[in-house]
Amino acid sequence: MKKVYCEVSKCLGCRSCEIACAVEHSKGKTLFLAIKEDPISIQRRKVQSVSKLVISDACHHCIEAPCVNACMSGAMYKEKDGSTQHDEEKCVGCWMCIMACPFGTISRSKKLAIKCDLCKDNVKGPMCVISCPTKALLFKEVQRGDL
Amino acid sequence: MSDKEKSVDPATNEIMNLACKGEIETVFDRYEEMEPECGFGQLGVCCKNCVMGPCRIDPFGDGPTTGICGATANTIAARNLVRMVAAGAAAHSDHGRDVAHTLLIASEGKTKGYEIKGEEKLLNLAKEMNVKTDKRKIEEIAHDVAEKCFAEFGQQHGELQFTHRAPKKRQEIWKKFKFTPRGIDREIVEIMHRTNIGVDNDYVNILQQGIRAALGDGWGGSMIATDLQDVLFGMPKPIRAVSNLGVLKADEVNIVVHGHEPTLSDIMVTASQDKELLELAKQKGAKGINLAGICCTANEILMRHGIPIAGNFLQQELAVITGAVDLMLVDVQCVMPALSKLAGCYHTKVVSTSPKAKFPNVEHVEFSEEEALPIAKKIVRMAVENYPKRKKELVNIPKDKMELVAGFTAEYVYHMLGGKYRATYRPLNDAVISGRLRGAVGIVGCNNPKIKHDWAHLELTKALLKKDVLVVTTGCSALASAKAGLLIPEAAKKYAGKGLQEICEAVGCPPVLHMGACVDISRILMVLCNVLSEGGLGEDISDLPVAAAAPEWMSEKAVSIGFYAVASGIYTVLGIPFPILGGKEITDFITDKMENVVGAKFGFEPDPIKAADLIVKHLDAKRKALKLKPVMYGE
Numbered sequence: 001m002k003k004v005y006c007e008v009s010k011c012l013g014c015r016s017c018e019i020a021c022a023v024e025h026s027k028g029k030t031l032f033l034a035i036k037e038d039p040i041s042i043q044r045r046k047v048q049s050v051s052k053l054v055i056s057d058a059c060h061h062c063i064e065a066p067c068v069n070a071c072m073s074g075a076m077y078k079e080k081d082g083s084t085q086h087d088e089e090k091c092v093g094c095w096m097c098i099m100a101c102p103f104g105t106i107s108r109s110k111k112l113a114i115k116c117d118l119c120k121d122n123v124k125g126p127m128c129v130i131s132c133p134t135k136a137l138l139f140k141e142v143q144r145g146d147l
Numbered sequence: 148m149s150d151k152e153k154s155v156d157p158a159t160n161e162i163m164n165l166a167c168k169g170e171i172e173t174v175f176d177r178y179e180e181m182e183p184e185c186g187f188g189q190l191g192v193c194c195k196n197c198v199m200g201p202c203r204i205d206p207f208g209d210g211p212t213t214g215i216c217g218a219t220a221n222t223i224a225a226r227n228l229v230r231m232v233a234a235g236a237a238a239h240s241d242h243g244r245d246v247a248h249t250l251l252i253a254s255e256g257k258t259k260g261y262e263i264k265g266e267e268k269l270l271n272l273a274k275e276m277n278v279k280t281d282k283r284k285i286e287e288i289a290h291d292v293a294e295k296c297f298a299e300f301g302q303q304h305g306e307l308q309f310t311h312r313a314p315k316k317r318q319e320i321w322k323k324f325k326f327t328p329r330g331i332d333r334e335i336v337e338i339m340h341r342t343n344i345g346v347d348n349d350y351v352n353i354l355q356q357g358i359r360a361a362l363g364d365g366w367g368g369s370m371i372a373t374d375l376q377d378v379l380f381g382m383p384k385p386i387r388a389v390s391n392l393g394v395l396k397a398d399e400v401n402i403v404v405h406g407h408e409p410t411l412s413d414i415m416v417t418a419s420q421d422k423e424l425l426e427l428a429k430q431k432g433a434k435g436i437n438l439a440g441i442c443c444t445a446n447e448i449l450m451r452h453g454i455p456i457a458g459n460f461l462q463q464e465l466a467v468i469t470g471a472v473d474l475m476l477v478d479v480q481c482v483m484p485a486l487s488k489l490a491g492c493y494h495t496k497v498v499s500t501s502p503k504a505k506f507p508n509v510e511h512v513e514f515s516e517e518e519a520l521p522i523a524k525k526i527v528r529m530a531v532e533n534y535p536k537r538k539k540e541l542v543n544i545p546k547d548k549m550e551l552v553a554g555f556t557a558e559y560v561y562h563m564l565g566g567k568y569r570a571t572y573r574p575l576n577d578a579v580i581s582g583r584l585r586g587a588v589g590i591v592g593c594n595n596p597k598i599k600h601d602w603a604h605l606e607l608t609k610a611l612l613k614k615d616v617l618v619v620t621t622g623c624s625a626l627a628s629a630k631a632g633l634l635i636p637e638a639a640k641k642y643a644g645k646g647l648q649e650i651c652e653a654v655g656c657p658p659v660l661h662m663g664a665c666v667d668i669s670r671i672l673m674v675l676c677n678v679l680s681e682g683g684l685g686e687d688i689s690d691l692p693v694a695a696a697a698p699e700w701m702s703e704k705a706v707s708i709g710f711y712a713v714a715s716g717i718y719t720v721l722g723i724p725f726p727i728l729g730g731k732e733i734t735d736f737i738t739d740k741m742e743n744v745v746g747a748k749f750g751f752e753p754d755p756i757k758a759a760d761l762i763v764k765h766l767d768a769k770r771k772a773l774k775l776k777p778v779m780y781g782e
Contacts, residue, residue, distance in 0.1 A: 019186030022207035131183045
């Protein structure tokens with residue numbers, strides 16, 4: 001399946017992907033509207049510094065996803081396309097998925113777990129990839145050993 | 148590039164299509180390439196005032212809520228914003244300084260090409276500035292006035308001379324909140340100091356200094372620029388001319404002047420009419436020499452000489468793409484560095500002239516006021532000699548051009564309405580009092596590729612005209628109105644409400660009045676002062692049913708203008724918000740609470756129709772507060 005990858009050598013840590021992610025998951029869908037919303041939209045992608053390297057990271061959409069196994073309400077599930085999705089209607093906010101995720105890419109709003117959905121409702125694809133000024137983020141199919 | 152039309156102007160779209168086909172890159176392509184733009188920058192929460200950072204406040208998630216020094220989003224946004232004010236005020240004021248310098252050395256007889264054409268204005272200024280005029284030569288008076296204006300820049304204490312032109316009540320507000328500028332340069336420097344790491348951290352206090360510097364622009368640098376230009380180059384009077392890319396001529400040498408300061412462009416008018424050079428042009432096969440302008444330097448020579456307008460800010464590259472421009476002379480401000488590379492695709496020679504503004508790979512002919520005319524002639528000669536290199540197959544001049552009337556000033560309004568013998572503002576005040584006019588709005592500012600070229604200017608202007616609002620305009624907005632045919636008296640019938648139509652018919656003026664370049668927004672301030680002294684419409688600018696708008700602004704100069712407008716009491720609506728939305732409290736202050744301090748505030752509204760609604764509502768509220776009758780026609 002297609003996933004978002006970060007080419008670490010190109011990432012400058014500008015965090016444009018974070019902003020794009022929050023805007024895409026807001027009600028208003030534009031920066032100037034999103035900034036005024038209450039509750040404010042939360043980004044699902046985080047730029048992190050790891051031993052002096054910068055990486056933009058979000059849900060890895062693992063083939064065998066520990067979060068899905070850990071979810072007691074069935075909110076976290078594997079989609080047919082292979083992506084890991086989260087049904088917010090079913091989420092009870094027990095945070096077991098957050099405990100189980102080996103990458104720490106699930107965050108929490110007040111009541112619900114929140115994670116990357118690959119912008120499944122946007123025909124343009126993941127907005128973090130589109131927003132990246134250095135094209136460090138790639139949305140593509142990758143075989144083991146390609147990167 | 149996407150095929151969506153970039154402009155409401157057919158000439159612009161025609162040349163854009165040409166550019167697309169030829170894979171010539173323009174500002175519109177570069178904008179698309181840049182999208183999406185950085186959210187931190189747009190929200191104003193990125194700080195690089197020291198190198199512990201750069202710091203960014205996370206506007207959404209659980210990232211940093213302060214910078215490394217502890218500065219909050221409000222502090223950072225305020226610091227960034229007032230630095231924009233500093234840059235904008237510096238640009239306008241340095242322009243004013245150059246004009247004062249020119250007047251000074253002209254009065255000493257050290258220049259070639261300048262004379263004092265606005266004697267009446269000079270004498271008025273002399274009176275205002277306590278310069279003796281009895282039995283003195285005009286040059287001596289000019290010298291002292293220039294020196295006094297020069298001193299305003301470096302003044303360290305006291306009050307700027309021209310702030311005393313403001314209504315008494317306004318001056319008191321300025322004094323009370325320490326807004327009165329002490330010296331033009333001093334306030335700009337103080338912004339840079341206060342925004343340095345670890346100095347001023349209270350966003351309200353930071354804005355106070357921003358206001359002070361901006362007032363030093365509006366009632367200082369810009370006002371000096373306008374007034375002394377009138378002294379040097381003559382008072383503008385309404386004049387007919389033509390606008391848009393169609394003014395370029397296929398069989399003449401086309402010279403386009405682009406930038407802001409008329410010290411050179413005004414002399415270019417003389418140089419382009421030089422007999423010897425016209426003869427040379429004929430020898431080279433051209434029928435004549437055609438001078439045209441872009442941006443505000445165009446406005447300057449348009450309103451004094453009727454020189455045609457080739458276009459506004461977003462059309463500068465398009466002029467080159469017509470293939471018909473033999474030479475483009477640039478000075479300072481709003482000149483895109485992209486011109487250098489673009490000109491390489493055509494025969495067009497781009498020539499930079501200001502020691503302050505050079506461009507890689509662009510021929511530089513340095514301008515000096517002392518040698519103004521010889522330098523201007525040299526540049527015209529370069530254009531003429533370049534004419535034979537024009538590639539006929541690359542020439543595409545759009546047919547579109549439009550008539551216009553430009554050159555209204557605060558002084559001219561007296562005669563326009565009162566006639567030659569009983570010069571007065573009374574009819575204007577009466578028109579507002581009786582409700583024939585709802586009020587007046589200044590629509591000004593730049594172009595910005597974020598907004599369809601000229602669209603917001605025109606939509607807003609038309610929406611207001613319909614509501615019997617007199618529109619005054621400067622800068623690139625004025626040029627947008629010119630190209631769309633709003634600057635001719637006939638436009639009143641087509642676009643204005645009934646009350647405004649009656650006035651335009653009686654006076655014979657257009658419903659949109661062209662008042663000059665962006666520094667000439669100081670003229671609009673003077674109109675408002677004159678209206679107030681005529682009486683019947685309150686005591687302060689903030690009492691008047693007036694507003695301002697910059698629907699397509701992009702330059703830091705617009706930030707400074709916005710601040711001096713609001714601080715003078717004028718409600719101002721911007722099409723693109725200030726980059727401060729990441730700081731909630733500062734946004735709230737600027738768009739709301741500021742009204743409690745200066746009697747006016749900012750509005751941010753990208754939709755020009757909604758902006759018109761906001762403005763009409765504001766005008767009506769002001770009318771009500773003045774206990775004026777409801778407007779004569781319409782709701």
